[in-house]
Amino acid sequence: MTLTTKPSDSAAAPERSGQKSQLRALLPYLAALLLFGAGIMALYRLLEPVDIQAVAHQIMTTPWHVIGAAMVATLAGYGCLACYDWSALRHIGKRLPPPVALMGGFLAYAFGNTIGLTAVSGAAVRWRVYSGLGLDGYDIAAISTFTSVAFGIAATLVGLTALAVHPTALAGLLPFGPDMVRLMAVLAVLGILGPLIWASVSQRQMKIRRFTLNAPSPANMAAQLLISLGDISLSALTLYLLLPTGSAPDFLTFLAIFAAATMAGIISHVPGGVGVFETVMIAALPAAGGIDKIAAALLLFRLIYYLVPFAAALVLLALFEAWRVVSGRRWENRMGRLFSATEPAFRAVEPLAPLLLAVMVFGSGLWMSLSSLLPPMTEAADAAETFFPLAFIEGSALLTSALGALLIVLSLGLVRRSLGALWLTMLAMLTGAVISLVQNVEPEQATALIVGVLILMPFRRAFHRRSMLTHAALTPGWVVLLLAAILGVGFVMFFSHKSTPYAHELWWQFATDANAPRALRSGLLASLLVGAGSLFLLLRTPRFRACPPTADELAAARTIAMAQGDPAACFALTGDKTILLSDDRRAFVMFGVAGTSWLAYGAPIGEPESAEEVAYTFVDAARRDGVRPVFYQIGPEAVPLMLDLGMTLHKMGEEAVVDLRRFSLEGPSRKRLRTAHARAGRDGLTLELMYPPHDAGLMARLRSISDEWLSLKKSQEKGFSVGRFQRDWLDMWPLAVVRLDGAPVAFANLLQTDRQDCCGVDLMRHSLHAPAGTMEFLFTELLLQMKARGFARFSLGMAPLSGLSPQRSGRLWDRFGSLAYRHGGAFYNFEGLRAFKAKFDPDWVPHYLATPSGLPPLLPLADAARLISRGGERGAEREA
Template sequence: MTLFDPAQTRPSLSRLKTIWPIVLGLVLFLMGLWALHHLLASIDVRQVIVQIKATPWPTLGAALGATALGYLALVGYDFWALHYLGKRLPLRTVALGGFLGYAFGNTVGISVISGGAVRYRIYSAAGLNAFEVAGLSSYIAVAMGMGLTLVGVLALAVHPAALAGVISASEAAIRLGAIGISALILGGAFWLSVTGRALRIRGFEIAMPAPRILLGQLVVALFDSTMASLALWVLMPEGTPPFASFLAIYAAATMVGVLSHVPGGVGIFETVVIAALPAGVPVGAAAAGLLAFRMIYFLLPFALAFAIVSINEARLAGGWAARIFGEISEPMRPVMGGVEGVAPRIAGIAVLGLGFWLIIVALMPSLSQRIDDPGLVGAILAEGGTLACALAGVLLIVLSQALVRRVQLAHSLTIGTLIVGVFAVLADDLDTESAVVLGLAALALWPFRRAFHRQAALSEGGFGPIWVALLAGMLASAAMFFFLAHEATPYTNALWLDFTAKSATPRALRAGLLVSALMLGLLLWLALRPSRSFALTPDPDQDRAVSEILETQDTPQGWFALTGDKQVVFSSERDAFLMYARRHGLCAVLGDPVGPPEPARQLAWDFHERARREGITPVFYEVSTKYLPLWIEMGYALHKIGEEAVIELQNFSLAGSKYKTMRAEQNRALREGCSLEIVSPPHDPALIDELRAISDSWLAGQKGKEKGFSVGRFEPRYLNHCELALIRRDGQILGFANLLGSPGAQHFGIDLMRYRPEAADGVMQFLFLALIEALRDRGATELSLGLAPLAGLSDRVSARLTSRLGNLIYRHGGSFYNFEGLRRFKQKFRPDWRPRYVALPPGTSPYLALTEIALLISGGARNLFTKD
């Protein structure tokens, strides 16, 4: 049996929604790169590097001080966002989450997503749920955008000359317009804050926090932007405009960089700043200042964050790190455990940057000849070092995506490649600075080894459109650097054959050819690699293996793997499984993966990568909040599909006035001779035949045929795995339900609930109440009454269209399914309502996915509303 059949795959238009922003970002990056190349055409790369190294220590100190104060202000965003949400966390937790979030988000770009993922790991460990962290990240993004806009406009009000040469308006008009816009922003924000009203713009709703929080947030925003701008301004050469004018330039360049969606605004930010500087400012000196600013304000905090996470990993493992830095305190241990989940992504980004740096080193002209007459050995070492730098750089770039996916082999290979890189840069040009950086990176990466546990191939998955765009952007950047660095060298065919130790340009030319060949080859392989499928042979021991796992996991939903209408995939150690069904190009997994956390997570990753590699859309249906970090890490979007009703058995009681009617009905049923009997499998065939007759009569009165996938079917093979709850009266069976859970379990669920039509009045209520009492006496803690589809969805104007449409169907779809009546019936038992979601990969339409799942459950469109 083949799990994925390429013949059944078909391209989806929704994939274009995933690709076009990536293509647009790449195009904008290349345009910015082209503009930057023209602006820097007259500079000498050697002089730029020399100027950076010659930066006075007081200037560096001022830039470092401004950067430190800027990141302190950035943490203030998190502080006020938590106040806005009404949450209180220890200050050290907020400082850790804020710093790591910004250090990661500022470097990678799209801070609300990349930084938000880091915050989720830390703040969720401190007690916040996924929606609160999402709200915090969104609040920060809006606050930063508003603050940056306000800073730029106020700077123009003070120094309108900053844009007088860019737009055709007088300085007085620019100042007046800037003052008016500032007053509008500040006045409108405080008016909304004081009155508590919300501003609605084309379906979007904007509300302001309380005046105290708003004022604190504005102070943070002004201070943050001012310090970041100051860190760059002190590094710029003479002739740069006064700080107030430069602040407007910085704000405009940052906003353009953010809007471009290019990671970190690389190339775009620099182009805008250089273009806005007066004509008398030396372009080479400005480029040196911008490059130094990138290293100080972006790379240095990221390196510090990388070191913090590395030390944290070592402290969690115990040993020397715990002795040197001390044990992690108990209050901070959950938070530091959350930081552990960030390690693979931070390691991947760090290794990606180091790989690109090694390529640049290979293409860089020699800054100094440290050996007067190196001879043949020196020439061989220089040539080999340059080519080894190029090869190691490309290898690190490839390994970085495997590190993000937690592949075990990638960790050891990366450390080995970094060590090779140390010797390569020393042989290339005695580059001790780069050698120290690579050596420290290898040491910092070593404690991360526990985070890389997946036994997967390095080339499996991970190479999607984003990676293609990233490789293309890196290749273009390397080409631009090469032409800038060696533009003064006239080209001749003899360059290819010059192998002397002092010939830096020919070595860089050959290294560039190697890099181009390797990266273009990788891009070609990604584009043309054939579709492969793997076969899943029938497993005669499948039910037994599933039952063994269920005995240890106590997961009621996992019992649906025994219904016979789904495929089951096991982990490599057969200690975890997930169940799925196919329909056209969709592969729908039911519920969370079942098993211990680590094998379950790895199984979900493996399944995702197999499906995407074969062109199938993987969808996880009816997932809980248990693995929310996993879905976020995999890039899935979650859409709420309903709420599960769970009764806490030990706290349930019919005492009190609110249960007066139910108590009276239950007592009446008992007086009439109703009783509950729970029978264990295997079941008598005569009993199964009697229950089949009840099931058939019940189905005859329902809309549609027997369902499947997310609910059980009346199948003797399935029922013989389950305990059956029978309602009898005078010996006759009135109704029944099968229990999901082993006899000694703590958590139970109910699947099939069927009864004789003549006994419909109150039989299910009696079943639930009697079952609650019986399971409570066993010592069980929870009983799930199942999902209430589309319940609890938001109907706000600003909510997702899927939520509003689902809410509309929930309230008015009684002709198709009694959604509201089902929830109302379950609400009588006062359950704990727990959200359930469908997790969709990027670019997947929720409407198409849910339609296919609905048809999967019903068995086809003809079975939705027709009877047998």
């Protein structure tokens, strides 16, 4: 199906506002890309005198004991990083098992440092770990804030202290003399330490907008200072050990340079600070030691400090997954005991596995693409060029480049849990390993690719989407990453072959030693395949036409809805919403179109895997059509899926759900409800449950009651989130009819599924002549009768805008909603509605509006109001 929706003129202003909002959201990505490009350009100029063969020789001749010492320093540094979380938990007064806290901290930093956006990535890992251990969002935010502030302060203090001792460390980058640099550094150190010590001793608090920061105790601050100093010093030591003797200044001077480069890389938000960190280091270190040696040390540092911990954490996660597959009972060794002690940390990180595996595959593809561009680096590779036929050499270079580009594109599918992308990825990696083994020149690449396949295998259950390879996977982040990869490939190609002057004839030169022409062809092929693959994925994004559901779609939706426990799924059968079914027809999204929004009512309904698939399809199709996807009135169980979709949650209110197992009219707390129920019975009110099909005479009487109620409320029939008074709709459900001396005076239709677990109400209307207390009697009697019929829960519906906590969240929407809740009685009696439902002692379940933007959801709510108000028009059309 295809969808064509054009926003009306009245929606032009909201559309422009939405475009501005999207532009603001893109600015961080554009800034990161520009900084990466600037870093690459600066690196190219700084490395202009460097020969890549010299860099390769320097790396290969680095003594093993130096590499071993650098790895030990890295391991100790990550131990300090893991202690950040232990210290933060002590500061907020939370106690967790040390193995869980330390493993959670290690995983957070091992993955976050490599992926980039460490504060965000680490916070995501911490959320997964600690939310499953009883910590709420504010605790986790406090941990992330504490660790980020501690690292920032420590890096600044280390750098400033080193500058105070050696003010010439950044002489090439600062426009001040040594004496001025020393004075400024000393004053800055005192300006930071003085307030910190004073705040710690006096236990001060500082408010930053909606957050309150409590100063750590002197003991905690001292412990954190030692941890932070160890972290910065050990990470600097890792690089310092790799620098050849004579090419580095003394350690304190180097520490100042390292701290400045680290902060520049973090501020840039480029993944891993690639390009930015190297540029500052090369510019600040003395060139007398040889830029080629510095470049080799920086490359080795990247491999040891970033990729080795990432790979180790990924291997541990894969081993844990394999341990789970064999039920964790056959590994009664040290590894098994490690997993048993740290299981909560690993279980919490598991949902991030597709993203982490995608990063691994992306890196593998980039490595394969780059290897096809580089000239032979060893004597064995040089000899292979003379031993193998020319066709094999040319073909293997092109095939390696193509496989690398394919892995880069397939990594997008892995993020979306595509099963087809998983199998294709494993096939491409095995093919690349075979090519490397046949060439017998890069055994490391073959080994790494085979290990990558072994890492992927235990996660087979995480990849369950059997439809398209991916749906609109090219989010801004991925687009920037692809462009950065292409920039990186171009940098390596031109840097490796800069001694060969460019000429058009290079493209057609074929010879065993024609490395530059071969690199040009391989680079072009890789770039074309990445671009074509990305364009193909964009064009495969599904499009839908919003139209009334067909009989077949309604039948499929009814089967799925009746198997659920939530009666709200039954609103799919009103016929006023488009039904979007998953490919396996085991889940669906019901949505309507209004203004510039596609509004899904509730979360996707059906089997979890299929529901996730159809949710992605809905979001991708809406974005393809240039409108915002919105999920209206979702419950807490759908929050993880909404976060995976990149949506922002805005609290709409709370649903009142009565636990019928504990509901009764007995006890002192029920005295008022018991008295009112008994008085209504004495006044002649009774309630009768009537099951479809319903008598035509009864329906005519209920129609008059409905018309009286609409007239009393000065309203008309609604739609989308409620049903309408229509014979075909009411004939699907039982009716609760309240009679006064035998005559109907009020009614409600009940929504219930085949599971007979929870029951809810839709329409609730009464006549002008119904006595006071009729609706209270209706609900009280309904609760008692549904409890007698074996139902466990009863939904009284939403209390809009209730339960908002602007004091804790500080969000503009919560403040606005709270004001409307307290003072909006002239328009809608929010407080009165909640007070009425509170009589029945319900559990209050939060419900949310999920939107793509963090701005107050005024436009989506306006579109929802427009969609709901159309119910009367459509109802009239259907009745006609």
